[in-house]
Amino acid sequence: MTGMTRRSLLGASVLAVxxxxxxxxxxTDEAGSTSGGGATGTLDWWDHFSSFKKLNDDWAKNQxxxxxxxxxHTYYDASKAPQAFQLAHQANKMPDIFSxxxxxxxSALVSGKWVHEVTLPADIKSKLPKDAFTEGITxxxxxxxxxxxxxxxxxxxxxxxxxxxxxxAGLDPNNVPKDYAAFKDALGKLKGAGIQPxxxxxxxxxxxxxxxxxDMAQTAGFPGYQGLQFTTGEYAYHDDAYVTVIEFLxxxxxxxxxxxxxxxxxxxxxxxxxxxxxVGTFIDGIWCAGGSKALAPPIVDKLASGWVLAPTADxxxxxxxxxxxxxxxxxxxxxxxxxxxxxxxxxxxxEYQNGMIEAMDQPPLNLDLVPPSKAIDAYKKGVEFCxxxxxxxxxxxxxxxxxxxxxxxxxxxxxxxxxxxxGYLGGSISDLRSELKKLSDATTADRAQALQKAxxxxxKVSEDDYVFTDWKPGQDYEGAx
Numbered sequence: 001m002t003g004m005t006r007r008s009l010l011g012a013s014v015l016a017v018x019x020x021x022x023x024x025x026x027x028t029d030e031a032g033s034t035s036g037g038g039a040t041g042t043l044d045w046w047d048h049f050s051s052f053k054k055l056n057d058d059w060a061k062n063q064x065x066x067x068x069x070x071x072x073h074t075y076y077d078a079s080k081a082p083q084a085f086q087l088a089h090q091a092n093k094m095p096d097i098f099s100x101x102x103x104x105x106x107s108a109l110v111s112g113k114w115v116h117e118v119t120l121p122a123d124i125k126s127k128l129p130k131d132a133f134t135e136g137i138t139x140x141x142x143x144x145x146x147x148x149x150x151x152x153x154x155x156x157x158x159x160x161x162x163x164x165x166x167x168x169a170g171l172d173p174n175n176v177p178k179d180y181a182a183f184k185d186a187l188g189k190l191k192g193a194g195i196q197p198x199x200x201x202x203x204x205x206x207x208x209x210x211x212x213x214x215d216m217a218q219t220a221g222f223p224g225y226q227g228l229q230f231t232t233g234e235y236a237y238h239d240d241a242y243v244t245v246i247e248f249l250x251x252x253x254x255x256x257x258x259x260x261x262x263x264x265x266x267x268x269x270x271x272x273x274x275x276x277x278x279v280g281t282f283i284d285g286i287w288c289a290g291g292s293k294a295l296a297p298p299i300v301d302k303l304a305s306g307w308v309l310a311p312t313a314d315x316x317x318x319x320x321x322x323x324x325x326x327x328x329x330x331x332x333x334x335x336x337x338x339x340x341x342x343x344x345x346x347x348x349x350x351e352y353q354n355g356m357i358e359a360m361d362q363p364p365l366n367l368d369l370v371p372p373s374k375a376i377d378a379y380k381k382g383v384e385f386c387x388x389x390x391x392x393x394x395x396x397x398x399x400x401x402x403x404x405x406x407x408x409x410x411x412x413x414x415x416x417x418x419x420x421x422x423g424y425l426g427g428s429i430s431d432l433r434s435e436l437k438k439l440s441d442a443t444t445a446d447r448a449q450a451l452q453k454a455x456x457x458x459x460k461v462s463e464d465d466y467v468f469t470d471w472k473p474g475q476d477y478e479g480a481x
Contacts, residue, residue, distance in 0.1 A: 042070045043339050044095035047328070048081035051290030051361035059355070063346055067339050079204065079266055089114060094331040096340045100146065105407035109329065110140050116330040116337045117143045124345040129365060134323045136397040136404035146326025147344045150362040153390040155319055156208065156285040157215035158382050159183070159306035160292075165280035166304070169193035176306025179313040180248050187257040187281065196279040198252065199259040202425065204266035206418025212283060213417050216245040219310040219317040223473065227417070227443060230320075230394055233466030235443045237417060238436040244311060246421055246432060253425050263425055268295075275299045283309075286386060289379045290360035305378040307385050318474050319386075320393035324365060392476040394468035399479075405459040409450035413442045 045060060053075045060073035074095070076084050081101045088094045094114075102114065109115045128148065133139055138146040159176050166173040169189045177183040187197035201208040214226050222241035224230045229239075252258050259279050262270060267284075274282035275292035277299065282288065292299045310317045328347075330340040346352060353364050357373040363383050370383045397403040415423070420436065423429035447463075454461050471477055 042072050043067065043097070043336055043343060044072050044074070045097040045343065046074045046076060046081075046085070046095040047097075047099035048076050048078040048101050049099065049361060050075065050078070050294045051287055051359045052356065053294065055352075055355040055359050059346070059352060063343055066346070067342055069336065069339055071343065077268065079268065092333060094333060096331055096334040096336060097328055097343060098331060099328055100326045103412075105404065105410070106136060106138070106140055106145060106326070107404040107408040110145060111408065113332045114329065115145045116332045116334055116340075117145060118147055118330050118344060119338070119341045120144065120147075120345050124348050127348045129324075131323050131392075132365065134398060135401035136407070137323055137325050140404060145329060147328045147347070148324040148365065149327025149347065149356075150324060151365050151367055151386075152321045152324050152392060153367065153383075153386040154286045154321070154362055155215055155308055155382075155386050155390060157212040157283055157308045158286060158288065158385070159309065160274065160282045160284050160288045160378070161304050161306065162274070162277060162280050162299070163302045163304050165190060165193075165195045165277075169195060169280070173304035176304065178307050178310060178317065179315070180309060180311050182313065183309055184252060184255070184257065187252065188255075190280045191257060196259050196273075197257045198281045198283070199262050199265065199270045199273050199279045200249075200283055201265050201267040201270040202262050202418075202422060203264040203269070206416065206422050208267050208418070209421050210416055210418030213242065213245055213421060215308055215319055216310075217241040218319045219308050219315065220244050221311075221315070223471075225320050225322075225393055227440060228466065230468045230471040233463055233468075235440040235447075237439045237443070238433050242417070242436055243433055246424060248311075249421065250425055263422060267291075271295060277302075286363060286379070286382045287361040289376060289382075293360065300376060303376060303378040305382045305385075307389075316474060317389055319390045321390055322393055322395050323398065391474065394471050394477040394479060396465040399468075400461060400465040402454075402459045402461050403465055405454040405457060406447070406450045406461050409453040411446055411450075413439065413446050415439070 056073045060071040064071045132148040161173050163173040190197040220241040227235045227237040273279050275296040308317045360379045
């Protein structure tokens, strides 16, 4: 994945820029129409959403007429977008509109002069749910900076299967196993039928497998997100749930059920193998259908989907995500921020929303639009799973918006979970729990230094902001309203 992943769009306070909408599905195409950032007479729009590439190319033409200005859409591969955006920012050549893939919390984007306040017409604001306007996530000091696009009820970790391959192995693709033992048995049958069983995007910077370990840890019983326990406010990557999940992947790897090379595959590498028919199963996000279609259209009719795996069949596969975060920003130095705001507002039209669903990437804020859509059954099934099993989690930044100042001082902690998985499967790490404990300690220390700096800068924040003793599993966190 990228420096900024979809976890950011639906994430916790430390990565409040996200939780659901970044690190989108990637294809081998790197750009659509191109134009220099901030070009005179042109509204430049950059993003990394491969499934939406055609939709956005067409929408740019549509809005060029509506806005009476040339709208130029440029697509960047998710693995290349963060660096492209960073270089453009350094050179003062940012586009007018850019997708949320930079990897900085909103407070840092504002203080670093990345973003401009977004002004939306009243009728458009009324179409957005109230929780789309959250201090520190999409707005700061009461000003809206980020435009939310996607539902929080999504996952990066659904099981996607090739119906032809599963049928050849005597398996029912419409009844994908939900627990570890049954899933491993199914992979064994694929292998026995001469089919490469499974691939995962374990490689690159480890961002995607990190997201997926976080999801599977939740379905394995971890009471929190990204290592942070909701009720205690403590980091516990060394919890049994994380160990259980990673040990399961090691078991699959040792049994040669994971495609050789997967430890080095980025998202595009792994998805390309699956979309081309070289492998029977792929663990990927709700956006897999759209991302695979962008790579190899014939795969779409062969897709079926299953749930996020859990250790045993009797476990409720509950996952938790933060409030919707920004899908897009208007650049601080945009020459036409008013037109940029109008372009963002157009994304809430029924025509564009239905286009999003048909592209089968991240689902829109209104999930009720999905069932009657033209999306394939496998996508609808994945959305229904997420609608039923993904819940709103408590967030420090919602409890205390001043936590935005803490986020501004947070630093990436490495090696993160994804890197640890890479090392453990590759054999360079032998004591898994010890490495996870080091990560817990390092993340705790980073939060402590950020809290100290934020307090020194006048922020009224505390570690207690991360403690939610009233949190209960299997339901939306009411206190977050």
